[in-house]
Amino acid sequence: MRLINIANLTPGLIVGRPVHDEKGRVLLNQDVALTPAYIRALEGKECTAIYVKEPDVDVDVLPDEDLDPATRAEAIIGLENTFQAIKMQVSRLRQQSFEDLRELCGSPGLQALMAPGGPFAQVQEAVEAILDEILTQSTLAGLISIRTASAALHNHCIDVCVVSTMIGRVIGMPNPRLKQLALGCILHDIGKVFLKSTGDDVSDVRKHTLLGFELLKNAPDADILAPYVALEHHERQDGSGEPRGLVGTNTIDRDRSVHREKIPTLLGEVAAVANYYDHLLTGTASQPPVPPDSALHAIQSAAGTHLNAAIVNAFLRVVPVYPLGTEVLVRSGGYRNYTGLVTKVNRTQLARPVITLIKDPRATPITPIEINLMDETDIELRSKLS
Ligand SMILES: [Fe+2]
Incomplete structure (x- = not known):
């Protein structure tokens, strides 16, 4: 069984693991032989890669999934519902300037979505389930392979959450802090729901970090630190990041009396590493995907200037150089x-x-x-x- 890019699929290959859509529904079951129609259907679903068995080579890759597909599906549904509900509110605005959107973030209508029983609560439950699962593991094995299976934003959010939480554990964060980290990471890009709007010259990075922060900090029962993951995951150690151009210390020490005006929470810096890695593997609009070992080299090169060097060290103790199925x-x-x-x-x-x-x-x-x-x-x- 191996991971193969959708662009390289050929009829006759056998599906190695079930393929899910962005809502967690099974698109193709294991052991189904691919047909041209199935391949076209996969292309339309934003998948980038799936596991296949090769008919002439019988090699078994251990089905070591770092995150149970059911847990992932639960998280995807929670995120999908939350993002959709926010988009509905945004679409009712007559104008969608940055300031209008900022105001909307604190409005009762939007905050109601984040109250107990709302879609946001589903995300919180999913975070608990993710923490329960991954904190029993010492390192990741195959997650990185699975995470390339879809380019969807929701999977990106989940993968950043999983990798960040593993890093957090390695650097000794206590459990309550890990929970804040996980929640912040799964929502780090929530501000992207506002990106379709036009009418101002605020960059997409500025917009989604600042608006994500506004949204989360105004939530009822707002977590104190989780909003800062949304705010700070594009900051860089050398101060060239956005939105505030904060400078990092390249350590995990957070003594505010010494490090005032530095990137303050650490959680955003952890998310920055996981986020950078995820974008390398899945590719972006301006950059094609790179293989896992090249991605790790790129992360090491970015340590110190772009990424927190101490956190990169922890990251390298968690993520396999050659993930399962590669x-x-x-x-x-x-x-x-x-x-x-x-x-x-x-x-x-x-x-x-x-x-x-x-x-x-x-x-x-x-x-x-x-x-x-x-x-x-x-x-x-x-x-x-x-
Ligand atoms: Fe982002």
Whole structure:
């Protein structure tokens, strides 16, 4: 089983794991053979990649999903309902200037959506479920593969939430703070519901961070810190970020008497790392997606100037270099130029997974050969973009 880009699907491939739409409904079940019609349907659903089994190669990737699909679906539904309800309110505005939208954020109509029993409460419940699941894990294994399965904003929010929470745990955040982090992260881009509006010259980054903050800080029972994730996830350590151009300390120390006028909450800086990684893997309007190992290099390069270096260090202890199901090329040793799949992530050595070779250097299928890179230390890999 391997992850493959929708653009490279061919009829006859077998679906390896169920494919869900943005509302968590099953689009295609496991073991269904792809037809041209199914492939067209997937293209229309904003999927970017799915798991497939190859008929001629029988390799099993452990179904190690970091987040239960049911938990993900619950979160997606909560987010979808929240975003839709806000959009309805926005569409009733006659004018949609930045100031009008800012005012709307504090209006009783909008805040009612965030009251107990409203759609926002669904998101809070989903955050609890996510925390329950992922805090039992020491590292992530396959999440990064799954997260490329859809380009939808909701999945992005969930993935940033999961990765951030894992980072938060590694840097020793206590559970109440982790909850604030998770809630802030799942809603970090909530201000994007306002982006369709026109009529002013406020940049999209400024607009969605500032309006996301306004919305969350005015919520009934507002969490004190979660709104700051929305506000600060585009700030940069060197002060070149938005919306306030705050400077970071590249540490996890938060002594305000020393660090006044620095990026204050840490939560936004954690979210910034997870957000940056997510955009690298899924691609953006201006940048095509990059393979997981290249994404990690890019994160390391951005540490210090753009991203908080101490948080990047924690991130590297959580995220696998070669996520489960990733296609890899062997670059050294006796199997040089063979192609394999990552079939197990060694959680103590995230750069040394177990791989199963499936093709020789001429791309001819072979009898699968399993290699544990913890034992074969001379083998180096490069991940491929499926
Ligand atoms: Fe954002």
